[in-house]
Amino acid sequence: MSGANRLLLGFCAVAVAFAAVDTYVVVLALPDMMAGAGIPVEELQRAAPIVSGFLLGYVAMLPLIGRIADLRGQVPVLVMSLVVFAAGSLVTAISYDLPSMVAGRFLQGVGGGGLVPATMSLVAALYPVERRGLPLGIVSAVQEFGSVLGPLFGAFVLSFTSWRGIFAINLAVGVLLLVAVGAASSSHGRRGAGGDGGGEGAEATGRDARRRLPDVVGILLLAATLGAGFLTFVQPGSLQRDLSWGRLFIPYVDGGGRWVTPVGVATIAASVLFVAWCWLRPRALVDLRGWLAHLRAADLLGASLLAIVLGGIVLAFATADPEVAVFSPQGPWFLAGSAVAAVLLVLHLRRSPAPIVPRGTLRPVPAWGALAVSFLVGWALIAALVDIPLFARTTTEQDSQLGAALVLLRFLAALPVGAVLGGWLLRRVDAGVLTAIGMAVAGGAFLAMGQWDADSLEGFAANVPLVLGGLGFGLALAPVNAAILAVTDDDTHGLASALVVVARMVGMLVGISALTTIGLRRLYAAQESDPGLGITELGIVQEQAVFRGAAVAALAAALLALLVLSRVRTQNVDTAEALRAGG
Secondary structure, three states: OOHHHHHHHHHHHHHHHHHHHOOOOHHHHHHHHHHHOOOOOOOHHHHHHHHHHHHHHHHHOHHHHHHHHHHHOHHHHHHHHHHHHHHHHHHHHOOOOHHHHHHHHHHHHHHHHHHHHHHHHHHHHHOOHHHOHHHHHHHHHHHHHHHHHHHHHHHHHHOOOOHHHHHHHHHHHHHHHHHHHHHHHHOOOOOOOOOOOOOOOOOOOHHHHHHOOOOHHHHHHHHHHHHHHHHHHHOOHHHHHOOOHHHHHOOOOOOOOHHHOHHHHHHHHHHHHHHHHHHHOOOOOOOHHHHHHHHHHOOHHHHHHHHHHHHHHHHHHHOOOOOOOOOOOOHHHHHHHHHHHHHHHHHHHHHOOOOOOOOOOOOOHHHHHHHHHHHHHHHHHHHHHHHHHHHHHHOOOOOOHHHHHHHHHHHHHHHHHHHHHHHHHOOOOOHHHHHHHHHHHHHHHHHHHOOOOOOHHHOHHHHHHHHHHHHHHHHHHHHHHHHHHHOOOHHHHHHHHHHHHHHHHHHHHHHHHHHHHHHHHHHHHHHHHOOOOOHHHHHHHHHHHHHHHHHHHHHHHHHHHHHHOOOOOOOOOOOOOOOOOOO
16 A cells, blocks of 8 residues: 555545535524525525535435446546535535525535545555455544534634635635645546546546646636636626626626626536537547546436435435424425336336446345445434434533534544444454444443433533444444445445445434434423423433434344344455556
């Protein structure tokens, strides 16, 4: 394992963590973002697409991106994912209404989600099976740790700037990581290091990229698109008031929007010319033909059907009001659409000569078993991420959001330690046993949390379930990933890693809706039986029920892991150690 490869993997891990931060970064900024989109605070339900748009892009596109990583290579997909993430951050930062804001968040989800399977596949390509545990544990740890640091990052940025600053920082970090990943990969002479959209072309080797002249026309067209687009989105007041420049912002038709102004039309024209140039020129700034060919090779129809299946599930649960039902009023229609798409997907997978999920990929018991275990892990994990700080706000930290976050950090600090420890133990312990131990410990921690009362967090003993819970979840992350990678072919590792993440994300979405609904029903029952209970007592009753429900999910994951992940050869199976350049 060379130093260049370690550096590349380190940059990729940082990118995964930062994308995970962005999953929940809008939690505190949502009211300000609603104001920016012209949505009144009392109409919170209209802001749901801001959250669900990111989740939809993150989850629904993961399998397709993972499959493309298998076909084209990990580094080009990593670079392109960073480009899309940075573009989504830019669109969100300068958005002017709800559609533009949701479009930006969707692009962020697509780019951020693409980093995960490509990085996991990169680990599988760089390390033999017996040495994958530790790097998989590190990547899993930063992913989970980053997702919970999102609200803290948002709170920190909002303390000195507006919500737009959050996404401006995302843009800056995305660009820096893009340059760093490109430099680290090109130093090893790998194809695709420069990345599409970076000016060096993902189809060339590092040596060819150095010899080739830059695509000046493509760069100029891209710059024109970005410049005119920025003016269209922002519409600076100083320019609008100017007698000469102000004409650029006057619509051609009465009542027309900003896209029928001279600067809006210029943006559209420049973007069309840029796409046409990249399509017609063999070595353009972005290899559109090459990416389209890989989309087709990755089974675009199958990927679209799978995206509809996952998208329906995401929308059904992400837009739900737990006080009313587990899923939203439109949930049955979303789920019905998912069911129809699932039937069509099964038929397509049987008939397609090269389906997105190659036949036999999920046939081994540990393969589909890892997905089932990951789903239950996500179901239980979301209870910790949401209800530990919620319990703190209900009891000892009623006036301090920071104090509640610090309570959760006790859990979070233990999670990456457990993930790294789990990766190291994979060399010696069976994956099923290790996962079962971790989830059993997490289940026991939840049972202890289910006994907490109003004063529990003031005592030192409350730290025990928090630390043990974080360690337990951490122990389970790497073995689940390692199990599915060990029983799938090298050319499906990106897809397999994507499906594990999708299963966990869907588990989190379903889990938070189901557990919150269970907790609210327990609250209503307690209120009916004893009308004298106060808000604090009722809140404790609700959160205790959530913790107990999460304990059931965690223990179910432990039992299932023993049944389906045992005896997976994660220690001795040989695999390719070199990074495939793809193509």
